[in-house]
Amino acid sequence: MKTVIIATKNKGKAKEFERMFLPLDYEVKTLLDFDDIEDIEETGKTFEENALLKAEAVSKITGQVVISDDSGLIVDALDGAPGIYSARYAGLEKSDQANMDKVLKELEEVPDEERTARFYCALAVAFPDGESLTVHGTCEGMILRERRGSHGFGYDPIFFVKEFGKAMAELEPEVKSQISHRAKALKNLESILNSSKFSK
Numbered sequence: 001m002k003t004v005i006i007a008t009k010n011k012g013k014a015k016e017f018e019r020m021f022l023p024l025d026y027e028v029k030t031l032l033d034f035d036d037i038e039d040i041e042e043t044g045k046t047f048e049e050n051a052l053l054k055a056e057a058v059s060k061i062t063g064q065v066v067i068s069d070d071s072g073l074i075v076d077a078l079d080g081a082p083g084i085y086s087a088r089y090a091g092l093e094k095s096d097q098a099n100m101d102k103v104l105k106e107l108e109e110v111p112d113e114e115r116t117a118r119f120y121c122a123l124a125v126a127f128p129d130g131e132s133l134t135v136h137g138t139c140e141g142m143i144l145r146e147r148r149g150s151h152g153f154g155y156d157p158i159f160f161v162k163e164f165g166k167a168m169a170e171l172e173p174e175v176k177s178q179i180s181h182r183a184k185a186l187k188n189l190e191s192i193l194n195s196s197k198f199s200k
């Protein structure tokens, strides 16, 4: 089995990457396995810029190929918010519960048909020679009026996935790992993963 480093401290993402990389015969290591890497400031203006900041910083520190994920929720009725601020929407303590409460409150008066939203995931790959690239994936849905389900993380309980008639947090992890923005982004990385530059 090969090893891949994902520059994330998010346990929910870590679990999803472990599940998605298993069939590709990769063991996943994240920043939760290195206790000495500090938080990398997300100062970019786009998901892609923030993903690159994280991947490049950790590739420099480790000298290895590193993948990172910058993702979030885009709500049409909120002009794209929370967007790149998804993790810190209700404050720097990054509380999923507070973030969902804030979105639900802001959408209180918004009728069902205007509650369209999507998850966006940018993945960056940074190579030790300084080269880097990004890919992305999206997943369309609607914002519910209350939480449903207990799987997943982040905004999953308030994100309705039409094809399944369920909240993302009601889908089994193996299903989310097939249809999510993260899964689609990873699919767009497949040719890179198979290239000799990635796995020497």
Ligand SMILES: O=c1nc[nH]c2c1ncn2[C@H]1C[C@H](O)[C@@H](COP(=O)(O)OP(=O)(O)OP(=O)(O)O)O1
Binding pocket: 007, 008, 009, 010, 013, 042, 069, 070, 071, 072, 073, 086, 087, 088, 099, 119, 152, 153, 154, 155, 156, 180, 182
């Ligand atoms: O599949 C998802 N299901 C639900 N919510 C999600 C998902 N994917 C991203 N999200 C939300 C969570 C967080 O509020 C933000 C990510 O912020 P983002 O900066 O990329 O991640 P993070 O700070 O938690 O961890 P890290 O930067 O160490 O990877 O979007």
Ligand SMILES: [Mg+2]
Binding pocket: 042, 087
């Ligand atoms: Mg972050």
